[in-house]
Amino acid sequence: MTKSRIRAAKPDTQPHFDYFYDKPGSLPGTLNIGVDAQPPVIVLIDYNEADATRQTLATPEECLPYLDTESVSWVDVQGLGSEDILQRLGQVFNLHPLVLEDIVNVPQRPKVEDDYEDHLVMIARMVIPKESGGFHSEQVSFILGKHYLLTVQEEPEHDCFEQVRQRIRYNKGSVRKLGADYLAYTLIDSIIDGFFPVLEAYGEQMEDLEDEVITKPTRQTLNKIYRVRRELLNLRRAIWPQRDAIAMLIRDDNDSLISDRVQVYLRDCYDHAVQILDMVETYRELTSGLMDVYLSAVSNKMNEIMKLLTVVSSIFIPLTFIAGVYGMNFNTEKSPWNMPELNWYWGYPLCLAAMAATAAGLIYFFWRRGWFENFSDVQDRTSRKRG
Known part of the structure; x- marks a missing residue:
């Protein structure tokens, strides 16, 4: 063959x-x-x-x-x-x-x-x-x-x-004349x-x-x-x-x-x-x-999923941090290096203040980077300026 x-x-x-x-x-x-x-x-x-x-x-x-x-x-x-x-x-x-x-x-x-x-x-x-x-x-x-x-x-x-074939059979058009x-x-x-x-x-x-x-x-x-x-x-x-x-x-x-x-x-x-x-x-x-x-549609769908997961993670990250800090209960009587802050008089308010300062610092950093700015708002302002 x-x-x-x-x-x-x-x-x-x-x-x-x-x-x-x-x-x-x-x-x-x-x-x-x-x-x-x-x-x-x-x-x-x-x-x-x-x-x-x-x-x-x-x-x-x-x-x-x-x-x-x-x-x-x-x-x-x-x-x-x-x-x-x-x-x-x-x-x-x-x-x-x-x-x-x-x-x-x-x-x-x-x-x-x-x-x-x-x-x-x-x-x-x-x-x-x-x-x-x-x-x-x-x-x-x-x-x-x-x-x-x-x-x-x-x-x-x-x-x-x-x-x-039907046109030839019934003599329709010019097919049988040519x-x-x-x-x-x-x-x-x-x-x-x-x-x-x-x-x-x-x-x-x-x-x-x-x-x-x-x-x-x-x-x-x-x-x-x-x-x-x-x-x-x-x-x-x-x-x-x-x-x-x-x-x-x-x-x-x-x-x-x-x-x-x-x-x-x-x-x-x-x-x-x-x-x-x-x-x-x-x-x-x-x-x-x-x-x-x-x-593009699949990418947008993936972005929405990642956005949801990011929001959930952002909510639970500080809670996890707090639970982690308060879960480390070392005994200060055994050693002065075993978290002496647990025995401070103002330890709890200072811990909350440190957390709030950390969150505020991150918010300021994100704001300076422009991560809180809505892209659609930017487009609206740009179109107004051009108008």
Whole structure:
């Protein structure tokens, strides 16, 4: 096995660095199928402005009659669990071994490769919100030809393309009036729009965390903040290169496969990607601020506890001192050095006077140091002077 990935210790958390990499010395173009990968299902949707058909294909070779027709053929491969089918799929669509490796060996960094004559390659990340919080993330690969579009999904159960399928089926919008490049734009736009529900859920979590940090911060609160910050980092790693990939699609070098009309739509898709990236960065800054507020709240709570303990200690220190002095009852008849003050006529008043003088001296010292001055009063006087 040449499959290597950096994985987190906990299976329920998404790692910061989860890109695929080959072991040193492995053969280029080697396909590594995950043990939990589902068998691929090939779904073909062939349509033009007048008609649309949908069917499930048994073999990749059944796609061949649809690749050179004037209609648009969308071949959607759902699952990566068969190396034989994927290799045959690469032969049918004339895919370079390294392109097939990028499609199969997930996850890859989102990118666009336009160095091939008859097709264009794009790797994207699709996110779907979870009901329990967080999000699913999977890789979607696009192979765009003149009259066809091949998509390969990592996990078919997490899909945001259903509305596009319905638009093709019921001939809504312009999807059946335009070519395969518009279909590719529509699917990419669905992927980009899929980030917004995820970010909306994180926005609600941020509001709840703000209330929790201010009213009742606990250790679990810090864990929640860290988890949200970690997941936002994963979102940033998904949308940042995807924005750059969309920018590459807008370049003039792709005129043979992407028309000027579709490039206008892609510019709007690029604007959405930039907006999502701004939202992710804003939320990440808010999580940093929440961490600072949490630490301040915990520090203030600790200060209140120390203040209470200090007051209690200050009350009992003189009592302890008095009890300690009067508890040292040495017999003066045995030795003149055994506390002769116990036999003084004015010993008790002098002892109280010494205690009062000590307390007064400490109060004067604390007053000279400014420890009795209220900081809020200082701020009020400062503001009055400035006014």
